[in-house]
Amino acid sequence: MADENKAEIVGTPALDGTYIAEMDMWPFECQEFNRIYPFYDNLRAGKFTTTKCQKCGHIAYPPGVICPRCWSDELEWVELPQRAKVVTFTETQAGAPIGFPSPLIMAWLTFGEGAPLKHLLARIINCKEGELKEGDEVKFVVFDVPSHPIEVKKETKIRERVYYAFEPVK
Ligand SMILES: [Zn+2]
Numbered sequence: 001m002a003d004e005n006k007a008e009i010v011g012t013p014a015l016d017g018t019y020i021a022e023m024d025m026w027p028f029e030c031q032e033f034n035r036i037y038p039f040y041d042n043l044r045a046g047k048f049t050t051t052k053c054q055k056c057g058h059i060a061y062p063p064g065v066i067c068p069r070c071w072s073d074e075l076e077w078v079e080l081p082q083r084a085k086v087v088t089f090t091e092t093q094a095g096a097p098i099g100f101p102s103p104l105i106m107a108w109l110t111f112g113e114g115a116p117l118k119h120l121l122a123r124i125i126n127c128k129e130g131e132l133k134e135g136d137e138v139k140f141v142v143f144d145v146p147s148h149p150i151e152v153k154k155e156t157k158i159r160e161r162v163y164y165a166f167e168p169v170k
Helices: 037-044
Strands: 049-053 075-079 083-092 104-110 119-124 137-152 155-168
Touching: 037 049, 037 075, 037 155, 083 119
Parallel strands: 119 155
Antiparallel strands: 049 075, 083 104, 083 137, 104 119, 137 155
């Protein structure tokens, strides 16, 4: 990881290094702004995780700070499967939102019977136009996101960010 105060690229790359908060579609990942920050720490460690309720056993995705079923706040982090199959998908070949290269592929994934998470809508990367098919196997992948400046005790710090997607299994 780079030096905390070194700002090489800040913001959406298409904006030439100018940070415009309104156009930033990535989550604030640091502890100062986000109570589910362990999700992002886990991403950095290559783990796909979510929260499980210790009271009723419900596994929710996306992760949260309160169980949506029984309102308990006694949650623990559990790992999710990293391989899935494509049920169906959309592929935007032109006019993808700023910051997203074409094709922009969003897929409805299934993790199969018995998995803690049945389905997920996820982005597919590292895939050429027209290459993805229904039924294809995909795997979890973590990628870098432009860093984010935050104010901590009147000091501007640069927070590195990552996010996840899935990619075809070759
Ligand atoms: Zn619960």
